[in-house]
Amino acid sequence: MRTLSTKRLIILSVLLAATAFLAYGPAARSAAVITKAPLQVAFERLDGWSSAGSQFLGDTVTDALKLDDHIFQSYRNESGQVTLYVGYYRTAGKVGAAHDPLVCFTGQGWRIGERIRGEYSLGGKASSTISYSSMIAERQGERELIVYWFQTNGVTSSSTLGQKVAMVRDRFVGAGEDNAFVRISTSLGDESPEAGRKRIFAFIDSFYPAFRGYVVGKPGSERS
Structure with a gap:
């Protein structure tokens, strides 16, 4: 019990130090300089997927989440429909929001069930991967498969702790401050979780290279 308490204290201390550094450390650039198209415009279309409608969050939600930008849109192809939500932040101080x-x-x-953390190789390329978390959510006969991650510049993390560590590292080397939360979901119905994962990861193959390029300012680039 003593060891566990010490471990928790260490983790808490690291998180507090990282949060303080992200909030008050030297800024890599001014948040007022915005040169990117809004997410809703940049990702209105994706290769191989057609838009299936958008949802817009009210001011109360965007204020609560401290969002600088967001997209909440569904896409469809022959395998079915997925819904993408991205909450986007332009400053390191909002990591964890x-x-x-x-x-x-x-x-x-x-x-909530079937919680997993893993890595996915885009298009089967071992050199281009994302770290993600996933879970299945059930309510009143509905089943949703959800895959999500936390983005720090060009790096993905399966947890907020990993995101904070990545941002601290980036700030030390003078990298950018852009960060985001990405969630992709699909309704399973009577399908197996594997069928839903196949659909979501096919969407990620189309979406993520463009999204990573958007975040780091190099359209079309992929994580190496």
Whole structure:
């Protein structure tokens, strides 16, 4: 018990130090300089996927999440439909502002199961991967598969802790401050979780290279 308490204290100390550094450390650039197209414009279309409608968050939600930009849009192809949500932040001080879906979904009455953390190689390329978390949420006969990650410049993390560590490292080397929370979901219905994962990862193959390029300011680039 003593060891566990010490471990928790160390983790808490690291998180507090990282949060303080992100909030008050030297800024890499001014947040007022915005040269990127809004996400809703930049990702209105994706190769191989057609738009299936957008949702817009009210001011109360965007203020609560401290969003600088966001997109909440569904896409469809022959395999079915997925819904993309990206909460985007332009300053390091907002790392951690996004809520983990585990908190949000349970608060809305969803039952959570099959939680996984893993890595996905885009298009089967081992040199281009994302680190992600996933879960299945069930409520009143509905089943949703959710895959999500936390973006720090060109790096993905499966947790907010990993995101904070990545941002601290980037600030030390003078990298940018752009960060985001990315969530992709699909309704399973009577499908197996594997069928839903196949659809979501096919979407990620189309979406992520363009998204990473958007974040780091190099359209079309991929993580190496």
